[in-house]
Amino acid sequence: MRLSIYQGLFLICKFLPTSAEQCTSETFRINPDKRDVKLQGFTYRTFEKISPRACFQKCIRRKRCHSYNYNRASLRCELNLNSICVSDGNFHNDIGYIYVEMDHYRGDPLFDPCVGNQCAEGEVCESLQNRKVVCLKDDCKIPKEELKNVAPGKTSGQSSVYGNAIAAMALDGLLSTHQHTNEEKFPYWWVDLGNMHNIMRIEIINALKPGYGNRLHNLDISVGPCLDDLSLFAHFKGPGISEQHLVFERRQYTDGRYVKLTIKGHTALHVSMVHVFAYPIC
Structure with missing residues (x-):
């Protein structure tokens, strides 16, 4: 059976999630605000070995995440705080990174799974099987090494x-x-x-x-x-x-x-x- 264009794009995004910084399907499309640039000094969570789409989801599900840095080569995702003191001087050239702000996508039902159920600052919104979302405590594991x-x-x-x-x-x-x-x-x-x-x-x-x-x-x-x-x-x-x-x-x-x-x-x-x-x- 011949696949439709949308079905084909969906399969590309599903099985080749790390192939590009921009991935398009029926409901998902991102355009980086900056290329080969990262915001330094305001990262509060990092995730390793995840796709561009997964990084987008990690950020948009967290109210306190204002933007993220994503490295295409290392598959590293860095979530940034929404700080009042971010300035142009905090952006640094770094080949392979993209910088994406959430303001363009938050509140848009095509991208935001938490529309109508915004969680508090220290929470993450998780989707249930019935497509409803719940707010859970957003916590990371304390490292085993010494302080x-x-x-x-x-x-x-x-x-x-x-x-x-x-x-x-x-x-x-x-x-x-x-x-x-x-x-x-x-x-x-x-x-x-x-x-x-x-x-x-x-x-x-x-x-x-x-x-x-x-x-x-x-x-x-x-x-x-x-x-x-x-x-x-x-x-x-x-x-x-x-x-x-x-x-x-x-x-x-x-x-x-x-x-x-x-x-x-x-x-x-x-x-x-x-x-x-x-x-x-x-």
């Missing part, structure tokens, strides 16, 4: 500098050094981890100089994809004491690229060391 401190050597900054106690001194691994801001309202310190990480634990070693540890109080520790898009990871009421080793940990990871410490009051922010323990993106 790593991903902060050393990364770019950092602070609201002001007292003397020569710059922000990087909280990441140099030396207890004999420290970062130090001026006395001011809402002093802060931050570190850019360079890419999204699954952050599990943040440790702070307070200033070692006797009599200054109580400056650390009413401290907000925030995590997020950029400095303008942070959420509270932990709060330390304090006051702290000199040389105090503070540990803030969650059972469930929080994905983020930036970690920021802010004292809500008028004082100086003065800590000896900051560790950010995290897993690679999953």
Whole structure:
């Protein structure tokens, strides 16, 4: 029996899903927004050895997925957050990648299986046999390897500098050094981890100089994809004491690229060391 054009295209998409960056059937067609380019710094989930169509489905089923990078050679799928701080500078040339945004397809019943049942930020919509969809918790398996401190050597900054106690001194691994801001309202310190990480634990070693540890109080520790898009990871009421080793940990990871410490009051922010323990993106 002779196959129709649509049936033939469907079979091509089904049995040769990795043959091209664009695949067409009766109801599926994507056109990359950028070719040989990827968005860096905002990937929060990765999937290996999957087809272009499967990568599209992984993204559109997740409300928090704004776009994805897909590599045709390695079959690697990278889901990106919808961050307010994405700019042209975050796109980098990388041969073999395509970049696709979901805004063109979300809400269109030809492409979006979750129309009429949009899931929450931390959920993924899964299709049932009766074509209905349910919202399930979108979680990835915690890696078996040990947590790593991903902060050393990364770019950092602070609201002001007292003397020569710059922000990087909280990441140099030396207890004999420290970062130090001026006395001011809402002093802060931050570190850019360079890419999204699954952050599990943040440790702070307070200033070692006797009599200054109580400056650390009413401290907000925030995590997020950029400095303008942070959420509270932990709060330390304090006051702290000199040389105090503070540990803030969650059972469930929080994905983020930036970690920021802010004292809500008028004082100086003065800590000896900051560790950010995290897993690679999953």
